[in-house]
Amino acid sequence: MSYEVIDRLPTLDEFIAVTSAVGWQHAYDLDALPLSLERTRHAVVAVHEGEVVGVGRVLGDGAIYFYLHDIAVLPAHQGRGVGRAIVTALERWIATQAGPRSFVGLFAAGDSMRLYETFGYREHPGMTGVFRVGPYRQ
Numbered sequence: 001m002s003y004e005v006i007d008r009l010p011t012l013d014e015f016i017a018v019t020s021a022v023g024w025q026h027a028y029d030l031d032a033l034p035l036s037l038e039r040t041r042h043a044v045v046a047v048h049e050g051e052v053v054g055v056g057r058v059l060g061d062g063a064i065y066f067y068l069h070d071i072a073v074l075p076a077h078q079g080r081g082v083g084r085a086i087v088t089a090l091e092r093w094i095a096t097q098a099g100p101r102s103f104v105g106l107f108a109a110g111d112s113m114r115l116y117e118t119f120g121y122r123e124h125p126g127m128t129g130v131f132r133v134g135p136y137r138q
Contacts, residue, residue, distance in 0.1 A: 001048060003082055005089045009043040014052040015070070022072045029077055041066070041097075044089045046073065046082045053077040056086040058094060066094050066115075068106040091119060106131070 010018070012034055019025065028036070037043075041062050046054030054073040061118040068090055073082045094104060107129070108116050 001024060001077075001080060001083060003053070003077075003080070004047045005044050005045060005054075005085045007042070007044055007089065008035055009037055009040055009057075010052060010055045011047050012037065013095045014045065018052060018055045018072050018074055019070060021074050024070075026119065041094045042090065046077075046085055046086055046098070048077060054082045054086050056090050058090055061098060064099065064102050068104070071106075071112075074090060083112070085117055086119075087115065107131075 015033070015037060016025075017026065018031075019027070024111050037057075039059075041056035041060055042059045043055070045052045054071075054077065056071040058066055059069045066133075068087065071083060071086055071090075073086070094102075098104070106116060113121075
């Protein structure tokens with residue numbers, strides 16, 4: 001099977017299709033999603049036979065802080081190097097933007113940490129990433 005990774009933002013429908021297929025359909029506010037995608041620093045899609053089968057994007061300030069986010073591959077295409085190709089493309093873009101003391105982070109779920117470790121991502125003793133999920137508006 002051949003895959004092409006293209007530097008472009010997924011459409012709203014493409015993003016929802018891929019992320020819903022991996023169980024993330026309740027992880028985001030559908031009303032806010034268009035603006036969230038618009039504010040993406042950089043994104044890629046993985047395409048197979050004309051269909052978007054994977055997505056990934058970079059969030060952050062574009063100078064010091066970069067976050068790999070929403071890296072997802074349709075289940076039927078997992079285990080074929082698509083996730084690795086997405087991360088490689090995002091890392092390549094970050095390398096053109098980041099300074100020598102930049103921070104690149106991510107949240108890893110399930111077995112995905114094995115992939116990220118091959119790119120040098122590590123858990124750091126004494127440091128814990130924390131987060132809060134809204135609501136922020138009443």
